[in-house]
Amino acid sequence: MTATEEAANNLTVVDHPLVAHKITKLRNDQTDSSAFRSLCQEVTLLTAYEALRHLPTEQVSVTTPLTTTEAPRLAGPAPAIVGILRAGLVMVEAILTLIPHGRVGHLGLYRDPETHRPIEYYKKLPEDIHTRKILLVDPMLATGGSAVHALDVLTEAGGTDIDLLSIIGCPEGVAAVHDTYPDTRITLAALDQRLNEQAYIVPGLGDAGDRIYGTK
Ligand code: PRP
Ligand code: URA
Numbered sequence: 001m002t003a004t005e006e007a008a009n010n011l012t013v014v015d016h017p018l019v020a021h022k023i024t025k026l027r028n029d030q031t032d033s034s035a036f037r038s039l040c041q042e043v044t045l046l047t048a049y050e051a052l053r054h055l056p057t058e059q060v061s062v063t064t065p066l067t068t069t070e071a072p073r074l075a076g077p078a079p080a081i082v083g084i085l086r087a088g089l090v091m092v093e094a095i096l097t098l099i100p101h102g103r104v105g106h107l108g109l110y111r112d113p114e115t116h117r118p119i120e121y122y123k124k125l126p127e128d129i130h131t132r133k134i135l136l137v138d139p140m141l142a143t144g145g146s147a148v149h150a151l152d153v154l155t156e157a158g159g160t161d162i163d164l165l166s167i168i169g170c171p172e173g174v175a176a177v178h179d180t181y182p183d184t185r186i187t188l189a190a191l192d193q194r195l196n197e198q199a200y201i202v203p204g205l206g207d208a209g210d211r212i213y214g215t216k
Pocket of ligand 2: 140199200201202204206207209
């Protein structure tokens with residue numbers, strides 16, 4: 001897909017040698033949990049640069065040591081960053097280093113091992129989330145079931161301006177999100193080939209949550 005087609009499809013796949021290098025390390029099954037967590041955070045920081053490109057700004061007056069000038073700053077209420085547990089937590093922490101005044105929402109979802117459908121077990125969102133730009137984060141966009149469920153929850157809460165940032169996605173996941181939410185901008189660090197029979201992304205990186213937290 002060309003960059004123009006991606007833009008028309010509300011899909012950005014970040015094309016940068018540093019991101020590609022770090023993704024290769026994430027894929028490697030010899031990368032331990034500590035390195036895996038750090039790499040997830042680094043890739044999140046690099047890709048958030050693209051995902052947050054559309055944040056609104058306003059001009060303010062600032063006095064430098066030399067003069068007074070007009071300069072941009074972020075406008076409006078601070079964005080809400082919503083992480084899908086567990087794996088999205090590391091991405092939330094990374095983005096808070098860029099937007100320390102951001103508000104945070106948590107949505108606990110896990111995939112049923114048989115059906116691969118998301119099961120919700122926790123939800124805590126900023127009360128005024130409907131007034132904020134929302135960045136939904138989850139490292140893996142596989143079937144898209146979790147992302148679509150999260151978008152349903154955020155839309156029911158009044159969210160209207162929602163972007164999705166994932167580290168690795170696949171065509172099936174992108175299509176699932178855009179079938180229901182065509183206006184949701186998706187930013188990925190890598191767009192992989194396909195899903196396997198267990199609904200894991202191939203080549204992928206395995207189970208992100210287990211690799212982040214060393215649970216397997
Ligand atoms: C993983 C991942 C996503 C989901 C993606 O979570 O972090 O939330 O799978 O798959 P989908 O696009 O097919 O819905 P998982 O269910 O393994 O939970 P965990 O983060 O607690 O490990
Ligand atoms: N969840 C993961 O953590 N990895 C995949 O490949 C698919 C879903």
